[in-house]
Structures are given as C-alpha cells and as structure tokens.
Amino acid sequence: MSTIKMIALGGVRENGKNFYIAEVNDSIFILDAGLKYPENEQLGVDVVIPDIDYLIENRDRVEGIFLTHGHADAIGALPYVLANIKAPVFGSELTIELAKLVVKNNEATKKFNNFHLVDAQTEIEFDNALISFFKTTHSIPESLGIVIGTEEGNIVYTGDFKFDQAASQLYQTDLARLAEIGREGVLALLSDSANADSNIQVASEAEVGIEIEQVISNWTGRIIVAAVASNLARIQQVFDSAAHNGRRVVLTGYDAENIVRTAIRLKKLSVLDEKLIVKPKDMHKFEEHELIILETGRMGEPLNGLRKMAIGRHRYVEIKDGDLVYIVTTPTLSKEAVVARVENMIYKAGGTVRLITQDLRVSGHANGRDLQLMINLLKPHYLFPIQGEYRELSAHADLALELGMYPENIYLVKRGDIMVYDPKDGFRHEGSIPAGDVMIDGNAIGDVGNIVLRDRKVLSEDGIFIVALTVNRKEKKIISKARINTRGFVYVKKSRDILRDSADIANKTVESYLSQDSFDWGELKSLVRDEIGKFLFDQTKRRPAILPVIMEVK
Template sequence: MKLIPIGGLNEIGKNMMVFEKDNDMIVIDCGVIFPDDGFLGLDYIIPDFSYVKQNSKKLKAIIITHGHEDHIGAVPFLLKEVNAPIYANKLTLSLVELKLHDHQIFENVNLNEINEETKLEIGAFVIEFFRVNHSIPESFGVVVKTDIGTIIHSGDFKFDQSPIDNKPTDFPKLGMLGRQGVLALLCDSTNAEEKGYTLPEKDVGKTLYEKFSQSEGRVIIATFSSHIHRIQQIMDMSANFKRKLAISGKSLLKTIKTSSELGFLRIPEDLIIPISNINDYPVKKIAILSTGTQGEPLSALYKMALNEHKRIQIMNGDMVIISASPIPGNEKAIANIINMLIKHGADVFYESIAGVHVSGHAAQEEIKMMINLVKPRFFIPIHGDNMHKANNAKLATSVGIPEKNVVIAQNGDVIKINSNFCKITNNINMKNIYIDGIGYGEIDDMVLKDRKLLARDGVIFNILNIDIKKEVLAAEPEIMFRGVTYMENFNVVLDDCKNLIRESVMTCFDNNIKAQSNIEKYIDSRLEKYLIKKIRIKPVIMTKVIFIDYN
C-alpha cells in the first residue's frame, strides 16, 4: 500500500493525502494555502494534482474531514481535472457545494453525505469516521481499513472537554480502534510545539464577556468566516448585551446563512440588522462581525483600517477584537492593520495581549493522549512544516513509539507500508500551483522575480523609432518611468539614458546587429548597468524597437 502526501507536509495548509492500494485510490482533503507577501498578486496556492490526474482511473473517492479552506479550498480545481464522488458531512458538503457554485461547476458532481456512523466499502478500502473537536462543527477523523491493517487520519483535532456544541471527541471509538490494532496514525502537527493542553473554546466566551462589559462604543469583531463556534459565541454575547449585530463580509454572510439553515448556528431573534442600518442605533447598541483577521487587502476590516469602507468609519471609542491567530507569513499585514485602526482611535485587542482566540489544534498532551488511545505501530506527522513534524515525532517517541517506526515525510514522498514496515521509497517531485485571478498553473520563478522587481524598483518603458534604411533613430527616444523612486537629478538621468540609447543603436548597426529583439536586449542591458551604478536601482526595463521604412 502507498501513502502519498500531495500537500500539507511542507506547510500549514493545502492538505491532501493519497491512499493507494492495488488499483484503487482515495484522496483525503483537498485544500489551499494563502501566500505571504513574497508571492505578489497571487490569490492562493493549491496542491499539484499531476499524480492524481495520471492515475485518475484508480481514483474512487474524495473524502473531506471538515469545512476549512485548507481542506476544501482546492476541490473545484481538482474536479476540473478528475471526476470522483465526494464524501463529507452535512455542513462540509454544503460549504463544498457553495465553492462549486462559485466556480460554476454544476454537472457531473457526485456529493455524498456521511456521518460518524457511516461505513463505506470502496475498492480495497473500508472507511469509517470518528468525531473530533475543532473550530468548526462536524469535524471528523478518518479510519481506513485494508487487508494489511488499519490506518487512522486524525484530521484537524483537539480534545475539548466542554465543547460549544456539547459533542466531545469520540474517545470510546478511538479506544476501541486501539484495542483492535492500528497499523499507522497520521497525526495533526500544527500545535506540536505548544506545551500542555489547548484551551477550550468557551474560554474565549469569558474574554468576550469581559470586553463587551467594558465597551462604551461599538464592538467590532473579526474572525474566520468558517469558525462557526466563535460566531455562535459572538452572536450570543451580542444578544446578552442587547446589541444589534451587523455583518460585513460576503464569506461570513454565506457561511452564516448555510450554517443556520442546517441547524449548526442558532441566531437569536431580531439580532441581525443590515450593515446599512448601523447608524440608526446608539453606538453602545451595535456590534459588527467582520472578515479580515489575516490582513487580506479586500476584507472588510482592511477597508475599515484604510477608512475606505462604504458603511463603517472607525471612530474614537470603537473596540476592535481580532479573534484569530496569524497564519505564518501574515504577521506584518496584521500589524499594519492594527496600527491603522489605533491611529483612527480604536482600542484594538488581539490574541497575544488579550486572550481573544484559542486554537482548534491539539497541543502536546492531547497529541500524546491520541497516540496512547490508538496505540499505532507506525507514526506519521502530518499538517505542518518540518519544525512542527519534528516536534510531533519527538512526542511520539516520548510515549513509546520506536524511533525507527516514526516517518517524517515531505510533500510528494511515496510512503510504502505493510504490516511489517513503513518507509519512504521515492519522491514524485511536487510543484506549487498558483491561483492568479481566474487563471491557475505553475508560475515560473522568473515571473515572481519580475513582480518583486516591479514592486521594489518600478519599470521603465522605452519606445524607439528607427529608420531601417539609414540605420539611425528617426526621432527622439520616448522614455517613461513608472513606479521609480523620485530623483533630484531626474533630468540628468533622463538625458543620460537617451544618449545611451543613441550610442547603443549606433553600436548595434556598426556590429551588424539588426534584429529587433537583439537591439532591444542590448539596450536593456546597457540601461540596467547604468541605472544600478548611477542611482542604485534595478527596475524592469522594457524596450520596444519599431522599424520605419520611408520607402
């Protein structure tokens, strides 16, 4: 049997795992990761589906553990490449369906609802599920049974003894699986560096109560649109303090509508008002639920911070609560938003100073408990970068898993496993696939390099009309600077560039260089060297040569 992590083992995000046995294959999860500032202009990154596409005839099922973006976000892109039935619980299935509609995928979609009692027989696999706690309802782990043994995929989990929905992790089922015998555990590594236990979600409610009690103005809370338990607490707190709740953010509105219709979100009567009506109430009677916890440029909170929101202008006395932790790479963007909000007069509270967020992932003692419950022979850390996986591996050995039975894999590694061994045999060389607007695919490193240069040093356009018969410039070169740092000696630099272009054209013809592309490259090279030496910048230079024949 083969296990192949397509994503999620070199990062936190774009989770996707292939299980392959004989001529049958299933996929667990298919998510995205949001790029940091180094990936200019990109919307997100998805897994490389090449292997799955090449073996599409084997693909029997796509199984989703829960409805977060890093587990469902790439499903529409996968379905454009392959066709397979999707299995997920009611809430997750509805969130997947919304995504498919956004991508206008309506035909040949096979959606199948499962629950924790479901048992699927798919090819060489018998698949069962168990309930876990996470920051969204209906989060499941997956049990994959084959003739060589049982493999458990933990999904994202933590052990919350007093969850918001009163549905704790299914400890009896995990214990039963452990007694029956587990070949391997694929275990969430996100919080493997955190000592102790992850705090329960209800602790956030206590902090929210304290903040609502203190506020004399509006309370603006930003959270993930998929964090249903957090949204429920915000709604309950708003109703408790007799505040009307306005919602800003399309993703929040969609999630709240879907979750309430399915019964996963209880909305107090007469609580929600349109965002356009917030000025009809005293500021002390208003709470606002917003997107923008990660500093996303198009989010509601970002627009508020820039004073560009159509309905909400930050004012003195506003309390802003950012109820989420930064995704690695987003720290700078979040800090910028916090600073702008404070500048406009808001009191801002965030995770590191106010306890307004708790994680949905297991800390060290919970991971140890999971291992002790299921007693796996082999242990494979998943859902994390190398640092997280290494710490998770240490936890496994600390509770008795032999070091030789711990496999630390990378994206694309082919892990072969049977009842006697579990080892990495080769790697299928995964690539990052970037989503840029409506297009997607592998972007060459040169494209990203050009984008960084454009952002840092700007661009220079040169248009040259050349009399091809006389082999001279037919007119003055046209030079346009865009995004280039202001220079006191700009006119001197401009004249130097024009002279350099004239000299370059003459040099090209003197050396019998007459192809347009070759002349353009030569001028670009000369100008680049001059600008680096003269003003220490390296803009993108684009020269266009136009040949004119007056005959």
C-alpha cells in the first residue's frame, strides 16, 4: 500500500499561485509552480510566490516539476524554485518554451536546462508512480492535465480548464481520454474552481472571434487592444481580424514580443503575412485606420499601460480623439475599481472604451456545469476543489454534492494543510507546513513582510515627518536645534506654526532627557517620536511616519 499525501502551497482560497504537492511514499511530485500579482494593499510588491521552505528541506525527494500550461499562475515561480531545487521540469512544447523565458530572465537560474517535453501520449515511470497527461482547453495552446498513477488509484490534476465544443485543434479537450482515466479509477481529483460560482454559459472561442471581428471591422479610427500577453487564443483572434481588415498590429510590450515571437516560431500562432506585425518605431509609416496597437503591459497586465497612454506617459502611444480602446481580457473582482478609473481617464483623453465582457461571458475557466461534467467523466472518490477564492471552492463542493458525492469526501483545504490518505477513512488532516506569501520586490525575495507593508501604507496615507538635531552627550546640551522636513503630510507653506511647534517639542524632549544620568539612543528617539506623534495627531488627526535623526558631536 502506498503512503499518499496532498499539500497545497498556493492556489486555494486565492486566485493564482497554483502550486500543489503530491507525495507518494518517499517521492514528491510538484504540480505547477505559479505566482500571483499583488493585491492593492501590497504596496510596491512586484509578485507573490508561495513559501517553499518545505520543498527546500526535502529537495532530495523531489522527482520533478510538472506544468499544465504557460501562464504566470502556473510557471511564474519556477526561477525561485529552481534556484534552490534542481529538479527536472516537464511540460508541453509551448509551455516549456515559455518556462525557459521565465527561467532565463532570472540571474540565479539562467543556466538551468533540465527541461523535458511531454504530450498527451507521454508516460513517465518513476519508482512510486506513473505520470501521464491529457489534453485540456484553456486560453493558451497545449494545456495539459496531469495524472499520477498510484497503487491506490489515479490522482488527477486538471490545471486551468474549460470545455469548448468549438475549440480549434490546438485547444481541444480529449474527452475520450478523460473517460478512459475515469474507468481506470480516480482516487482524488484536484479540479479548477475559478468560475465555479457561475452557471452562465461561457462564450465559445468561435463566438469570441466573431465579436472581435465585428468590433474591429466597424471602427474607422485607430484601435488599441488590451489583452493578457499569454492569452494566445485572444491574440490569435486579434491577428486574424487585423489581417481580414487590412490593419497592422503593433506590439508595445516586452512580454508580448517574447511570447508572440515564441508562439509563432513554434507554429502555435498563425500569422499568414510576416508584415502583419509592425515595430512601434514604424507606426508613423501607417495611417491611423491601418493600425491595431496590442497593449499587454508589464508582466501581462495591460491596465497600467492604458493608464499611461491616457495621461501621456506611455513610451510609444498617447490616447487621443478617435481612438477605440478595446479591453478583451476579463478583469478579476479585485481589479474592477482599477478598470473603472482607467476607463474614466481614457474618456478624458478623448478615447472610447469597449469591454468584451459587455456583450459576452468570457472566461478561460469551467463554469458549474462544466465542473460537473468533469466529475461525471472521472468519477473520483475524493474531490479537492482548488484554484479559487473560498466562495468558489465552496460552490464547487456544492456542485459535487448535487452529483451524489458524500460531503466527507470533499475537502476545502487551506494552504499548507497536510492531507494523508487512509484506505478506511479517506484523506485525514495531519497538521500543516508553512505556506504563507513570500513577496518579491525588485531583486529582494521575502524581506518585504507585514511590517514593511504597514510602513508603506502609513507613508502612502499620511506621509513622513523627519526631525533632525545634533547633541553633545558629554556636555548634555543641544548643539544644533531641531529642523523639520516633511513629505506627503502637510503643505509646508500653510503649516509653519505646526512645524515650529513640533521643533520646540523635540528640543524640550531632548533637553529633558539629556539632564538624566542614563542615556540610550533608542529610548531617546522613541520619546521624541511619541511626543511629536501626540502633538501632530491633536493638531491634524493624522499619524505620519515620524523619523527622528539625532546626531552626536564629540
């Protein structure tokens, strides 16, 4: 009998950061290695990855990293994992090429080259499991689900998926293979839940293509299309419509350039005329009605790029009268307020905004009925809803109950929960491992924590208040009285009284402390901070970050 453990390091009770561990005896199989983009309150943070300390401690047991598709929520954390764990990486041709781009952009992993191509016919035999794959439909070609074959039955990880009967060959789901896996016997199903709380029929990619064609063909001026760089299905539709309407496509983002060129080279994107794609520096050679500008933004986030276009700070493009901004991505709930603000700025600049979601329900994730179809095809004994906020995981569980699954066989786990399989009782919760967020800020990994974020929040809301003075500790006197500098707190010219009184308070506090026999720099600065803080709150009802700078003359 095999010992089986399931652990989610990310991707549960959150959107993005897909990162799951399946342990079979002494072997560890990593399923996806994704990141997520920061929430609004994570000021200054670039990306967020899971805590991988458990994997680092057990690196010798890691058999491999298995990737389902080439989006950042599945491959984005690879460089940080491979910097510590030199495990082989498996994925489809396009997924591996995109993973290589991510890995080679990181100094610590740019020489890593232990990549292995797999497809739906591949089987890889390890000592404790047989790994195989199946084709799924998502917004990027060659998405794969993963099957871990064990003595106790198959463990199936869907990755991000949906069902689309009109999907083209590169995107088609292999329904026959799914039924075959179900007949073999599925012990546990880890299934995408990102759209579980909706039963609205998602538009097929054929319908989306028709909608994009209509919008582009009906507009007579310049068109700026905002998309996610790795949503190759959407980019293909934009290319097709551009070619049909005699327009050229300008790629403005570094990510888009890399991903699109890679996909074209691998023939996963079809471009009939190589002259279709125009470099930004050559835009001036064409009339405005001949152009489609494809904005994907840094790290695939187009909204910030649109904001810069609207206020005239974009490197290549400024929105003006007659422009159509066509947003063909589906924003998450957390981004709705950002979309509204950017939309307002575009109208102020003279542009017009159209969202694809105004007319169609668009998603790369299965709705409730599709999730039930997946369960019916695979017939799992146990279900782990993953990839989604808690409400979505809970909705997925309710859908499984409708199909007759027992509630005790459905597990809404938290990050880090260790779920151990028992043939009699199913999966039992046996403790947890650290699985918090690790924030990446520039080149710094993990040194931005809650305290740093709290300080950034204070600085962003109430500003900083700096008090500088010089003392002679031996003579117990102030050599240079307090001088005040402030940023983001008050308008200096209209608040001179507050600044002068604050300086007086600082001088009196320091003089009083110097008259004592004991002396401690930390204690002195804390006193100055407390006294000035009380005064400023009384005067303004605000709490700026107060930074005492006390120097000593010897």
